[in-house]
Amino acid sequence: MARTVRPIASATGRLPWQLLVPAAAGLALLVLPLVGLVVRAPWSTLPDRVGDPEVREALQLSLLTATAATCCCLVLGAPLAWLLARTTMPGRRAVRAVITVPLVLPPVVGGVALLTAFGREGVVGQLGYDAFGLRLPFTTLGVVVAQTFVALPFLVLAVEGALRSADPRFDDLAATLGASRWQTFRRVTLPLAAPGLASGAVLAWARALGEFGATITFAGSFPGTTRTMPLAVYNALNSDFDSAILLSLVLLVVSIAVLGLLRDRWLTGAAG
Amino acid sequence: MRGPVLGWSGLAVVALLLAGCGGDDDSTSAENSSDSEPSTLTVFAASSLTDAFGELEKTFEADNSGVDVEFSFDSSSTLAEQVIQGAPVDVLATADEATMQSVVDEDLTAADPVAFAQNKLTVVTPPDNPADVGSITDLDTGKVDFAICVPDAPCGAATEKLFGIVGVTAEPVTEEDNVRDVLTKVTTGEVDAGLVYVSDAQAAADDVTEVEVPEADQALNADVIAPLTDAAEPDLAEAWVDLVASDQGQQVLESYGFLPPP
Numbered sequence: 001m002a003r004t005v006r007p008i009a010s011a012t013g014r015l016p017w018q019l020l021v022p023a024a025a026g027l028a029l030l031v032l033p034l035v036g037l038v039v040r041a042p043w044s045t046l047p048d049r050v051g052d053p054e055v056r057e058a059l060q061l062s063l064l065t066a067t068a069a070t071c072c073c074l075v076l077g078a079p080l081a082w083l084l085a086r087t088t089m090p091g092r093r094a095v096r097a098v099i100t101v102p103l104v105l106p107p108v109v110g111g112v113a114l115l116t117a118f119g120r121e122g123v124v125g126q127l128g129y130d131a132f133g134l135r136l137p138f139t140t141l142g143v144v145v146a147q148t149f150v151a152l153p154f155l156v157l158a159v160e161g162a163l164r165s166a167d168p169r170f171d172d173l174a175a176t177l178g179a180s181r182w183q184t185f186r187r188v189t190l191p192l193a194a195p196g197l198a199s200g201a202v203l204a205w206a207r208a209l210g211e212f213g214a215t216i217t218f219a220g221s222f223p224g225t226t227r228t229m230p231l232a233v234y235n236a237l238n239s240d241f242d243s244a245i246l247l248s249l250v251l252l253v254v255s256i257a258v259l260g261l262l263r264d265r266w267l268t269g270a271a272g
Numbered sequence: 273m274r275g276p277v278l279g280w281s282g283l284a285v286v287a288l289l290l291a292g293c294g295g296d297d298d299s300t301s302a303e304n305s306s307d308s309e310p311s312t313l314t315v316f317a318a319s320s321l322t323d324a325f326g327e328l329e330k331t332f333e334a335d336n337s338g339v340d341v342e343f344s345f346d347s348s349s350t351l352a353e354q355v356i357q358g359a360p361v362d363v364l365a366t367a368d369e370a371t372m373q374s375v376v377d378e379d380l381t382a383a384d385p386v387a388f389a390q391n392k393l394t395v396v397t398p399p400d401n402p403a404d405v406g407s408i409t410d411l412d413t414g415k416v417d418f419a420i421c422v423p424d425a426p427c428g429a430a431t432e433k434l435f436g437i438v439g440v441t442a443e444p445v446t447e448e449d450n451v452r453d454v455l456t457k458v459t460t461g462e463v464d465a466g467l468v469y470v471s472d473a474q475a476a477a478d479d480v481t482e483v484e485v486p487e488a489d490q491a492l493n494a495d496v497i498a499p500l501t502d503a504a505e506p507d508l509a510e511a512w513v514d515l516v517a518s519d520q521g522q523q524v525l526e527s528y529g530f531l532p533p534p
């Protein structure tokens with residue numbers, strides 16, 4: 001096999017330019033927009049704008065709904081992942097394919113789909129509305145539903161991966177010691193899958209926080225009820241671009257802060 | 273291992289260059305030849321003008337062979353912001369004067385804006401009128417879920433003014449970005465009522481039931497149009513503005529429910 005005489009990366013750390021140039025371009029593409037945000041931000045009017053009740057409302061709503069959606073993802077997704085990883089239920093491949101769909105579906109398409117199912121004239125929504133007067137669109141719960149829809153695949157796939165790599169023999173051992181299936185799940189499987197649960201939850205939270213297309217289509221946009229931060233940014237784009245930049249910065253800082261905190265706490269701790 | 277990486281990066285660079293060059297080629301060819309190369313007129317217009325401008329497009333393209341009119345219909349404020357951010361557009365038509373003024377203030381209009389129509393608000397409901405809305409004040413009962421435009425859009429500003437006149441203080445369940453989105457919320461049955469223009473109600477025909485608002489005459493929006501300074505086709509832009517302001521244009525607009533200019 002022909003080889004170049006020089007090694008790819010020598011001990012002195014010299015990197016081949018063929019890799020360095022595209023890597024630098026990629027990094028520039030990711031970093032420059034963030035730099036632009038910081039440079040163009042209305043720093044002089046920052047104190048007044050940050051105190052704006054609409055900004056605080058949007059931020060509170062975003063944090064509340066993203067956290068609620070992540071909890072829903074955990075409650076619904078962990079069992080689903082267990083079904084996929086630990087059972088020989090027929091149709092698992094089809095189930096996995098369906099779960100992956102929201103990952104590739106454009107969010108606004110997800111919003112339209114949610115309307116056809118849970119809207120007032122939706123397949124299921126109509127029953128709920130006619131019988132109980134229940135309505136999901138234009139409610140904060142509707143926002144949580146939309147965010148859960150887009151974030152669930154992240155959690156399910158992360159947990160399924162963790163379960164697959166965890167040794168199933170521990171489950172068998174628990175069974176031989178007399179644990180019921182539910183006990184085994186609670187006290188053996190879940191702790192083993194903890195790293196996957198943590199990383200899946202972080203991914204789901206970040207995805208839910210940034211969700212826009214499905215939220216605005218399904219839940220609408222109203223301050224305090226459904227106008228999350230991304231929707232507030234969209235709304236500010238046309239009236240006050242500086243305000244949009246500021247809102248974007250706030251969202252960026254909050255996201256980075258929480259992701260940073262969670263990373264240290266969960267992922268390094270669970271590595272042992 | 274070097275070959276494929278070089279190959280793909282080279283392909284990416286070439287693709288980017290081609291994509292960047294594409295726009296320039298079109299405009300230079302349009303400047304050089306008058307009839308042989310097809311030219312494109314880019315018009316940004318408020319979504320309420322979708323149908324009326326669609327019909328005028330046919331007239332314009334028939335009168336000017338080789339010209340293709342391309343539209344972007346959206347909320348006036350969205351379009352104005354896009355123009356300010358440097359979008360390549362020949363003509364801008366907004367649904368109120370205030371939005372056009374933001375573009376004029378940036379010295380982006382090539383001529384004074386012309387008011388070519390007016391539009392009036394009305395209340396629409398789904399065909400079966402599920403919440404039994406009989407007049408605009410029914411929106412205040414608390415039993416009606418209704419949608420309006422965001423206050424920063426022309427239709428939203430007019431709605432706020434109208435609500436002030438008739439004394440409605442209830443809050444909508446959603447504020448949509450442009451008037452056609454409000455109409456969609458009504459036609460899909462997601463809300464009980466919505467505030468749209470009479471021209472939109474007419475366009476929706478049997479998909480909505482209209483509830484007239486006599487006081488809407490006091491909260492009219494003037495539709496304004498102007499050619500832009502960075503237009504790639506300044507002559508075509510002027511011609512389009514002339515068509516819209518002409519008797520023929522006025523007739524078409526009136527047939528779609530617009531009122532004559534102030």
